[in-house]
Amino acid sequence: MTKPYDETTKKHKVIIYGHPTLRKRAEEITIFDDNLREFAREMFATMEEYEGIGLAAPQVDRPIRLLVVGVPDEETEEMFYMAVANPVVKEPAGTYEMEEGCLSIPDIRDTVTRPDSLTMEYDTLEGEHKTIKATGMLARVLQHEIDHLNGILFIDHLSPVRRALLSGKLRRLERGESQEP
Numbered sequence: 067m068t069k070p071y072d073e074t075t076k077k078h079k080v081i082i083y084g085h086p087t088l089r090k091r092a093e094e095i096t097i098f099d100d101n102l103r104e105f106a107r108e109m110f111a112t113m114e115e116y117e118g119i120g121l122a123a124p125q126v127d128r129p130i131r132l133l134v135v136g137v138p139d140e141e142t143e144e145m146f147y148m149a150v151a152n153p154v155v156k157e158p159a160g161t162y163e164m165e166e167g168c169l170s171i172p173d174i175r176d177t178v179t180r181p182d183s184l185t186m187e188y189d190t191l192e193g194e195h196k197t198i199k200a201t202g203m204l205a206r207v208l209q210h211e212i213d214h215l216n217g218i219l220f221i222d223h224l225s226p227v228r229r230a231l232l233s234g235k236l237r238r239l240e241r242g243e244s245q246e247p
């Protein structure tokens with residue numbers, strides 16, 4: 067997919083930890099129309115505005131099963147853009163540790179262990195059912211964003227000790243206070 071938006075595309079505000087939508091299970095998408103495609107373009111534009119590599123619709127307070135990713139291709143270094151509706155992960159395999167962050171949990175990063183390859187079934191913005199195999203960065207971003215569709219955040223994957231260490235920062239986010247540097 068070439069760059070799927072331009073300067074005129076509307077951008078949304080990303081909601082922050084503590085907002086109830088981040089903990090909801092998002093709804094299946096059943097209507098694949100121009101409204102959905104325009105909203106996906108807005109999500110790509112929002113993702114770039116916030117300098118993210120992935121964004122799930124619940125993060126802009128729309129609890130529907132849609133996510134977008136924009137990651138550099140590991141070989142060509144060109145940007146790879148993908149919009150995914152109704153994803154289902156099959157055949158997760160391997161384990162891999164990688165540091166993650168989240169636009170909805172600013173200033174917190176931590177190492178998360180996840181499968182390093184997977185097969186994903188999903189619908190395109192035209193409602194076409196597809197299957198893709200993903201590894202590396204793409205597999206990582208997809209899993210993080212799919213979690214958002216189920217109300218799961220990357221901090222949920224951390225050990226109780228790590229979460230306890232972050233609890234003060236998380237409480238401040240919940241109260242809407244900015245983080246100290």
Ligand SMILES: [Zn+2]
Binds near residue numbers: 167168169170210
């Ligand atoms: Zn996230």
